[in-house]
Amino acid sequence: MARILLPVATIWRREIIRFLRQRSRVASAIAQPLVFWLVLGGGLNASFRPSGLPDGTNYIVYFYPGVLALVLLFTAIFATIAVVQDRREGFLQGILVAPVPKLSVVFGQACGGTTLALVQGALCLLLLPIIGLSTGIVSVLSTIGVMVLLSFGLTSMGLTIAWRMDSTQGFHAVMNLILIPIWLLSGAFFPAAGAPPLLEWIMKFNPLSYGVAALRRCLYLDNPASVGDIPQLSLSLVVTGLFCVVMYLCAAQTAYRRVNMT
DSSP: OHHHHHHHHHHHHHHHHHHHHOHHHHHHHHHHHHHHIIIIIHHHHTTOOOTTOOTTOOHHHHHHHHHHHHHHHHHHHHTTHHHHHHHHTTHHHHHHTSSSOHHHHHHHHHHHHHHHHHHHHHHHHTTGGGGTOOOOHHHHHHHHHHHHHHHHHHHHHHHHHHTTOSSHHHHHHHHHHHHHHHHHTTTSSSOGGGSOHHHHHHHHTOHHHHHHHHHHHHHTTTOGGGTOSOOOHHHHHHHHHHHHHHHHHHHHHHHHHHHHHO
16 A cells, blocks of 8 residues: 555655745646736626626636636646656656556655645635625535536546646646537537527536536535526546546547557
8 A cells, every 4th residue: 555655645745835835836826816807707707607607606606616617727737847857857757667567656746636626726725705795614515516526527637638748838838729619519618508509518428517517516605696507516526437437548548549659
């Protein structure tokens, strides 16, 4: 067990220390949720009301889980950019030839990105009193649980792509092509009920849609009228859990292939 957990803990600790030593990333972790909230949520609240929005719910309340998902998405994905640099500098090659389970290496990377995303998401939860939402302890704890699942899945997705890239420029190009579409079509920005039929079907097959739905149901556990017509919590958790497993296995397989190629 120590042979499995030691590399996981070591790589996780390295990711956290590297994050804390980069002051720009620390400042971004604190300021980014506030910027998203003020610019996107506050700016669209008075002028944008998509069809399918629950009665009595203003847009800033509806949009809050979407902002939370966006914070998790960007933090989890861009935390994996370091994989490209570590591989170019030979750090990962040194770890992968060590007598430790290779799954532990990938799991340690995923746990590091998940922790960073969870911390930034927790900072975003501090905005709840600003919009006048009163949530109980059960609602907050269940929301954090969903954030852990979603962050792990998104980090694993980022690792799957990062292990294939040879440059940070290529990683940015691919991620920009993926990040915004899956977020926009997740029910974070507008509900599926008011979307055209084609987009509605795409949103149903988007795994992030179920992560956002789980966040929405947990956040508004004490106010179910603000939820609207979205997937049930049980289905959302199952799909999000499967997404985590599939993405982690894909990341591990991609790492194995890169090792065999080198």
